[in-house]
Amino acid sequence: xLTREDAMKAVEDAAxxxxxxxxxxxxxxxxxxxxxxxxxxxxxxxxxxxxNRFHDEWKRGRRQTVTTxxxxxxxxxxxxxxxxxxxxxTTGPHLVKLVRDPAxxxxxxxxxxxxRTLDGFTERHRWLRPYYPRLLDTSGPVARxxxxxxxLDPLVDGFLTLADIGKAFPGGLDGRDYAWMxxxxxxxxxxxxxxxxxxxxxxxxxxxxxxGQHGIVVAGWSFAVEDGVLPLAADKxxxxxxxxxxGQPMTAATDVHMLHNMMLELLAPGETRQREFAKWCxxxxxxxxxxxxxxxxxxxxxxxxxxxxxxFRPFIIPETGA
Numbered sequence: 001x002l003t004r005e006d007a008m009k010a011v012e013d014a015a016x017x018x019x020x021x022x023x024x025x026x027x028x029x030x031x032x033x034x035x036x037x038x039x040x041x042x043x044x045x046x047x048x049x050x051x052n053r054f055h056d057e058w059k060r061g062r063r064q065t066v067t068t069x070x071x072x073x074x075x076x077x078x079x080x081x082x083x084x085x086x087x088x089x090t091t092g093p094h095l096v097k098l099v100r101d102p103a104x105x106x107x108x109x110x111x112x113x114x115x116r117t118l119d120g121f122t123e124r125h126r127w128l129r130p131y132y133p134r135l136l137d138t139s140g141p142v143a144r145x146x147x148x149x150x151x152l153d154p155l156v157d158g159f160l161t162l163a164d165i166g167k168a169f170p171g172g173l174d175g176r177d178y179a180w181m182x183x184x185x186x187x188x189x190x191x192x193x194x195x196x197x198x199x200x201x202x203x204x205x206x207x208x209x210x211x212g213q214h215g216i217v218v219a220g221w222s223f224a225v226e227d228g229v230l231p232l233a234a235d236k237x238x239x240x241x242x243x244x245x246x247g248q249p250m251t252a253a254t255d256v257h258m259l260h261n262m263m264l265e266l267l268a269p270g271e272t273r274q275r276e277f278a279k280w281c282x283x284x285x286x287x288x289x290x291x292x293x294x295x296x297x298x299x300x301x302x303x304x305x306x307x308x309x310x311x312f313r314p315f316i317i318p319e320t321g322a
Contacts, residue, residue, distance in 0.1 A: 007032040008047045014054065026055050026077055066096060066149055068137050073151060080161075082205070083235045084108070084222045087152075094136060095156070098149040105148040107222040110232055112138050112150065114197050114224035121195035131188035133219050155208055155217055160317075162266065163204035165211075168317050172268030177315050179274075179303050181209060182263060184216035186299060189259055190292035192218070193252040198227050200250050202258035203238055204266065211315045227251055242284050253286035256295070277302055 002010075007029050029051055031037075038044040055077070065074045073096050075088040084107045085099045099108045115135040122129040137151035162181070166173070185207065192199060199206075199221060206220030225231060228249045234240065241257035244250065260281035267274055277299065283289050290298070303310070 002028055002032050004032055004038065004044065008043060011047045011051045011054070026051070030055075066098065066139065068151070069140055071137060071151075073137075079156065082220060082222070083201075083237070085149075089154075089156070093154055095152045095154050096149055097152060099147045102142075102145050102147050104222075104233075105142065107232060108148040108150060110224055111135075111221040114192075114199075114221040115150075117195050117197055118192060121191070125191065128187065128191040131184065131191065131216060131218055133217060133221070155219070158210045158212060159208045159215075159217070160211065161205050162207035162209055162262075165209055165317065166204055166266050169266075169268075172271070173266050175267060175271040175274045176307060176313055178263070178267055178271075179307070180214050180313070180315075181207075181216060183296070183299065183303075184214075185218070185259060186292050186296050188216060188218045189255050190296065193227065193255070193292055196227055197221075198225050198229075198250045198252060199255050199258075200224055200231055201235065201238065202255055202262060204262055207262075211317055214312075214315065225250055241282075241286070243286050248286075251286055252291060253289040256281050256289045256292055257286075259292070273302060273306055 011029065011033070030048070033044055033048040033051060035045055035048060065072050067073075073094060074091040075096055075098070076091055077089050078086050079089045079095060080087045082097075084104050085097045087095050087097045090096055097108070097111075099105055112135060115133060118132045119135065122132065133155060134153035135150060136153060139147075139149045142148050189199065189202070199218065201220055201223035202218070203220075206218065208217040208219055209215065223231060223233065223235070228251055230247075230249050231244060234244060239258075239261055241254055241261075243254060260278040263278040264275060267278070269275075281289055281295070
């Protein structure tokens with residue numbers, strides 16, 4: 001979550017619109033710097049005016065249209081920047097995820113395969129459908145040197161990444177709040193494993209959270225593989241389990257390790273029992289880690305012991321930088 005000072009410095013220090021919007025979303029910056037939220041603050045008003053000028057320049061200079069066999073999509077502005085691709089808002093009701101380097105096209109192809117597998121799986125298990133992005137269209141085969149892309153359902157309104165939420169709680173998340181998120185993450189990961197898909201890149205940036213609806217979507221399937229297959233690539237910024245560093249295949253146990261390492265990173269230090277549960281899932285030998293499906297009941301038992309009967313707990317993200 002951006003503070004007002006962070007937003008002002010981002011705009012003031014930007015070398016050009018491309019540098020600014022490759023790292024930040026316009027709507028996020030505009031919301032923080034809106035004059036109605038900052039009455040009488042001349043510096044904020046100057047930054048807001050500069051932001052709007054940058055945005056106009058960006059739209060004029062960067063708007064492009066990509067085409068598939070059946071449709072055309074006009075890109076408007078970056079929505080999210082990942083390790084493989086940039087996801088853009090469009091003039092229509094879609095998001096387009098465009099790989100930044102044609103050499104990484106195979107990773108976008110891997111995402112197509114994973115999302116198609118999950119789509120078929122959730123046709124038979126409809127209750128799992130909300131946990132995964134919906135692939136609507138693809139670039140299909142592209143010429144040498146061209147960039148492949150995916151067209152996705154627009155998971156935009158009300159969603160934040162789990163990384164954004166972590167920043168809003170610098171002291172760590174209350175275990176009661178992380179509980180509903182982790183229960184849903186376990187379901188999503190267990191469902192993918194039942195479909196034969198290993199995500200392979202479970203990080204807070206790849207988890208979308210809808211705080212008001214208690215919704216969870218696992219995104220970022222570009223590193224996905226079938227269970228027991230070597231990874232297509234690795235991201236140096238990600239904390240992988242031991243088997244990946246040893247050059248061994250990724251399995252469902254790889255996801256279990258990454259999911260619970262993320263849990264340790266986000267929970268408040270005082271959440272002792274949940275942190276012990278997470279550490280139990282981080283055994284070095286993959287075969288010794290529990291399966292995600294088996295963890296569902298065990299985690300529910302832990303939560304019942306900690307908090308008693310389940311009740312709805314509103315999740316409020318604190319305002320920052322106002």
